[in-house]
Amino acid sequence: MSVTDTYTPVPDTGGPAQPLISVRGLQKHFPIKGGILGRMQGKVQAVDGVSFEVKKGETLGIVGESGCGKSTTAKLLIGLIEKDKGEIIFDGHALGERLSLKDLRRGVQMVFQDSYATLNPRLTILDSVAFGARVQGLDDPDDLARKMMDRVGLDPNRFAHRYPHELSGGQRQRVNIARALAMSPRLVVLDEAVSALDKSVEAQVLNLLSDLREEFGLTYVFISHDLNVVRYISDRILVMYLGEVVEVAPVDSIWSEQAHPYTRSLFSAMPAMDPDERTEEPPLAGDPPNPINPPSGCRFHTRCRFASAVCKERAPNLAGLTRRGDHLVACHLYDAGSGHPKAGQGVPK
């Protein structure tokens, strides 16, 4: 029996047209407590009104600076932290209504960034990989774990009884992938899953992820700060800034034209391989504003070259570009009726 036969994901319910996961108005504010009585002194607005959909079988890449809420979004998706507001709908079932947290975790798994910290140092690799299957009461968890280890390129006879500290970073990340897949999930959230690996190992793991996606019909949410990696693996890219979505577009569309001024700065900060392709775009100055007191209106207006009065007052809505309906951007420059002096013209070339 091959590993594909032992892969038993939760059955599809809504057909291929229904998004596998859709998120509406997701919000998470972390309270900051201080003082003698631990009173609330403020809130970190980590994720504020994030909405997106992931279609079945597609890979959504999420990019953005450190602290923009990428990881918080990932942890909200799998229910590791509780959302304040908003809906998470997995294959037509809303979390908390027709879908329990345990059911959600059967369908959604996560691979974390730090491959060492995500493995219990006192458990053997086999025990770590089989843990989820045991918890969910799947048949013969040990056999399943061995097959999955074999599938991700770790010989179970050599590695099953070893401890995490005896493995290299790449091997440990393979263990983490095997552990996530041993649960037969349909969606895998990869939170900076390859960022800590060196380039050659990163390429191997990325290839492995592509192969696994095909073999098991997986859907990925791939979070990274490395645009090239995201381009390689993703079908669509979502750009976050200070807890908000600023642009969502298919990879080719965003690669040829970055609509939002922030996305443009992010792409121009990427070193070009060809000296002739160096951008003249000035890089973004300074750090992102403090998420405890984010700027009013459009959160990017403090660092935007095209900001006008309306940007400080009113937050733009996420809307499709006129030429390409599946390329969404949240910027007053693209909304003809926004009141921006250059409204409807878009970011100048």
Next chain:
Amino acid sequence: MAVVETDPTDPRAAPDMAVAKPQGYWSGVMSRLVRDPVTMLCAGVVLALILAAIFAPFLGLGDPYKGSMIARLKPLGTAGHILGTDEQGRDMLVRLIYGGRLTLFIGLVPVVLAFFIGSALGITAGYVGGLTNTLIMRTVDVFFAFPSVLLAIAISGALGAGITNSLVSLTIVFVPPITRVAEAVTSGVRKLDYIDAARATGASAWTVIRVHVIGNVLSPIFVYASSLTSVCMILAAGLSFLGIGVRPPEPEWGLMLNTLRSAIYVNPWLSALPGVMIFVTSLCLNLLSDGLRSAMNVRD
């Protein structure tokens, strides 16, 4: 696809790596312990003391209560009394062996009880966090307002003299520090990604604690608790001295140390003997707990 790291034909792979020994965690701990001579020696001494204490009545020793007015404070090496006699002419060797029964009992039992109670409280507080943590830890903090000796005396005094009451009061004294250590270690482990990864499987809090938390927090708590054993023996001796613990003529090392202290100018070696026993026992317990800590650490 290329899998460089696990290629079975890779000549760089060490030959011993090809055969994975199926070995459980505890058998690994045991095999590491056996290779540590100091720990094995200490384990032997502690085991001998415990066995001697348990089987004291069957060793053919004399009566630990039988004194002799003419054979008081005989020095070490006296014929018939190889370790001399105490201030009432009772054989020191017999009393030291019998003394081990009470001393080890009073030294170990409260620490073992406090280890279980404190670990349970501390792991709960550290894992659950929030209001539960505040309630448990602030309650524990109340006990920290009193020095441990004073607290033991106060509780024993309120409950009255006797071995059971000593055990109860000493247990109460040791629960707060063990809880605090357990809470600190657990809340550290709680923040690590592997706990998140385990929770992400849909496992219940109890399963996560059982599989992922306990193994990673128990050895520091255990090492700390074992270091309290010697303190516990000394506190018990203090209680006996004040008349609210073990009462004479029961043989108990702490009590013997106290009653023999008046003889220190007459026969200093003799009066040091119960102290030597306490010293050797607590040293061995401490070294044993250190050895266990290294053996329980799979990274060595």
